[in-house]
Amino acid sequence: MPEDLQTIKKHYELAILGCGPAGMSAALNAKIRNRDFILLGSELCSPKLSKAPRVENWLGFPEITGEDLRQRCLKHVKEKGIPIVSFKVTNIYPGPPYTLVGQDQSIEADAVIIATGVSVDKLFPGEAELLGSGVGYCATCDGPLYKNKNVAIVSYNQEGEAEASFMADLCSKVYYIPYYSSDLSKLDPRIEVKKGKVKGIIGPEIVKQLDLGEEQLTVDGVFIIRDTLPAEQLISGLEMEDAAIKVNHKLETSMPGLYAAGDCTGQPYQLIKAAGEGGTAALHAIRYLDNLKK
Numbered sequence: 001m002p003e004d005l006q007t008i009k010k011h012y013e014l015a016i017l018g019c020g021p022a023g024m025s026a027a028l029n030a031k032i033r034n035r036d037f038i039l040l041g042s043e044l045c046s047p048k049l050s051k052a053p054r055v056e057n058w059l060g061f062p063e064i065t066g067e068d069l070r071q072r073c074l075k076h077v078k079e080k081g082i083p084i085v086s087f088k089v090t091n092i093y094p095g096p097p098y099t100l101v102g103q104d105q106s107i108e109a110d111a112v113i114i115a116t117g118v119s120v121d122k123l124f125p126g127e128a129e130l131l132g133s134g135v136g137y138c139a140t141c142d143g144p145l146y147k148n149k150n151v152a153i154v155s156y157n158q159e160g161e162a163e164a165s166f167m168a169d170l171c172s173k174v175y176y177i178p179y180y181s182s183d184l185s186k187l188d189p190r191i192e193v194k195k196g197k198v199k200g201i202i203g204p205e206i207v208k209q210l211d212l213g214e215e216q217l218t219v220d221g222v223f224i225i226r227d228t229l230p231a232e233q234l235i236s237g238l239e240m241e242d243a244a245i246k247v248n249h250k251l252e253t254s255m256p257g258l259y260a261a262g263d264c265t266g267q268p269y270q271l272i273k274a275a276g277e278g279g280t281a282a283l284h285a286i287r288y289l290d291n292l293k294k
């Protein structure tokens with residue numbers, strides 16, 4: 001189980017973002033080399049791995065299920081004394097040192113490995129253009145900016161329910177647009193649930209409306225809660241190629257000290273590729289950190 005944030009430091013040599021096979025493999029290599037690092041993840045490491053019914057291409061384990069493999073990976077990481085810190089990063093500010101920002105907290109690191117997997121959900125029309133101008137990925141982080149205003153929360157998972165409840169205390173109106181099925185009858189009655197699907201977020205300069213097709217909601221902010229944020233939204237200026245983070249054979253991205261590994265670097269989306277890239281990225285990040293000190 002991920003640990004909470006109480007025990008973490010302000011600064012690390014290396015931050016590994018994502019606790020799937022790529023992130024865990026990177027962490028293992030950093031630990032074996034006795035480095036100062038932190039492994040950040042979400043509640044379930046990783047949802048994709050747990051959903052794989054039967055994995056046939058993980059060398060040495062011909063019959064293993066995704067959930068079995070997940071448990072083995074977690075056990076391995078735990079036995080090595082690597083804590084997984086539950087911290088969803090919503091923004092990375094370029095460095096070095098890089099600043100990783102999440103709810104109520106930020107962490108600095110001289111090098112970062114992005115291992116956040118890939119989001120299958122396409123961006124909504126207007127989302128990229130209005131990011132930072134009313135569109136955000138963490139309502140509780142930006143909450144005070146929307147005091148007495150109208151906001152909509154579009155959520156792919158139950159995480160959005162807590163965000164909506166938090167905003168209901170601050171905002172004049174909170175709309176909730178779930179992209180998952182769940183019983184929402186216990187949701188705060190001040191929150192208005194809308195069943196429509198998002199056709200677009202309307203500006204032009206700042207968010208004015210959320211288009212749900214049959215109705216347009218007048219809002220000042222739209223928060224989108226996904227399991228995985230699109231990488232290009234996580235850090236601005238990151239070079240992409242075919243919707244994946246562009247890396248070279250050392251898993252270096254277009255920014256110094258910033259590495260990427262796993263599904264987020266593109267196809268094939270496979271466990272063995274993710275784990276291999278995670279380990280490789282860690283080794284190159286360590287070499288980079290050593291050179292920084294010289």
Ligand SMILES: Cc1cc2nc3c(=O)[nH]c(=O)nc-3n(C[C@H](O)[C@H](O)[C@H](O)COP(=O)(O)OP(=O)(O)OC[C@H]3O[C@@H](n4cnc5c(N)ncnc54)[C@H](O)[C@@H]3O)c2cc1C
Binds near residue numbers: 053055229262
């Ligand atoms: C149903 C299914 C079956 C599959 N079967 C196979 C198979 O048989 N063989 C095979 O090789 N592959 C299979 N795959 C693909 C495999 O699961 C992926 O390639 C692999 O999990 C990718 O690993 P990753 O570490 O790159 O990303 P992920 O496993 O997606 O892990 C990324 C992690 O990062 C976390 N994260 C994301 N964003 C943030 C953030 N901003 N802050 C903090 N944490 C974050 C996520 O919650 C997640 O825990 C399957 C996938 C699915 C969905």
